[in-house]
Amino acid sequence: MTSLIEQAKQKAAYQAVDEHVLPSHKVIGVGSGSTVVHVVARLLQRDPELNARTVFIPTSFQSRGLLLDGGLNVGDVEQYPNIDVTIDGADEVDSQLNAIKGGGGAHLQEKVVAEAASKFVIVADFRKDSKILGEQWIKGVPVEVVPFAWRAVLKKLQGLGSKEAMLRMAVAKAGPVVTDNGNFLIDAPFGLIRDPAKLLTDIKLITGVVEVGLFCNMAQVAYFGCEDGSVTIRTK
Numbered sequence: 229m230t231s232l233i234e235q236a237k238q239k240a241a242y243q244a245v246d247e248h249v250l251p252s253h254k255v256i257g258v259g260s261g262s263t264v265v266h267v268v269a270r271l272l273q274r275d276p277e278l279n280a281r282t283v284f285i286p287t288s289f290q291s292r293g294l295l296l297d298g299g300l301n302v303g304d305v306e307q308y309p310n311i312d313v314t315i316d317g318a319d320e321v322d323s324q325l326n327a328i329k330g331g332g333g334a335h336l337q338e339k340v341v342a343e344a345a346s347k348f349v350i351v352a353d354f355r356k357d358s359k360i361l362g363e364q365w366i367k368g369v370p371v372e373v374v375p376f377a378w379r380a381v382l383k384k385l386q387g388l389g390s391k392e393a394m395l396r397m398a399v400a401k402a403g404p405v406v407t408d409n410g411n412f413l414i415d416a417p418f419g420l421i422r423d424p425a426k427l428l429t430d431i432k433l434i435t436g437v438v439e440v441g442l443f444c445n446m447a448q449v450a451y452f453g454c455e456d457g458s459v460t461i462r463t464k
């Protein structure tokens with residue numbers, strides 16, 4: 229099963245890179261997560277001269293490491309606020325191309341790099357393909373919060389209907405997960421999310437929230453690697 233999922237991720241990633249990273253592009257945003265590993269692998273198969281003329285903008289410590297290990301040029305959105313295309317994974321994508329992101333806790337930088345791009349492309353395996361957000365990703369909406377406000381934000385999220393909202397705890401360290409930006413994460417399940425744009429606004433208005441892992445009306449296209457080896461493409 230694992231290799232089927234890995235194959236699906238790879239197929240989606242390779243096809244998205246082939247169809248959306250053009251020789252004319254100078255600045256490419258690179259998301260985070262295990263599917264993005266395949267995105268970087270495909271980028272490294274391009275003509276090295278082409279890559280030498282391109283700057284890649286990472287979205288986390290992890291993706292920065294992938295790019296540096298590959299010998300690619302790394303920049304940031306401060307230097308390059310206009311990105312040609314950003315390719316990233318997702319935890320779940322609905323029929324309208326809204327997405328839940330932040331399973332890896334990187335959604336703040338991911339959203340900035342996606343919004344700075346002329347085109348935002350999602351790559352994922354079949355498990356992420358839903359009609360409505362919350363169908364398959366039941367861990368909740370990732371919410372990055374400033375550390376001192378976490379308990380106050382948690383109460384507000386419970387007030388919005390997420391009774392099971394929880395501070396994300398680290399696995400190989402005592403205490404909470406600390407993001408690349410020095411913040412904490414709350415995972416807030418809301419069941420089926422029929423109006424993700426409204427929920428995004430409601431959560432974002434809570435003081436202490438830094439960013440919400442709901443990406444609404446941002447992606448132009450999503451590539452899903454399927455169990456049978458094919459790739460499904462969903463566009464707006």
Ligand SMILES: O=C(CO)[C@H](O)[C@H](O)COP(=O)(O)O
Nearest residue numbers: 261262263317330331332334
């Ligand atoms: O949003 C993310 C990290 O913040 C990732 O893109 C998302 O969690 C998907 O990861 P993977 O490709 O490993 O399933």
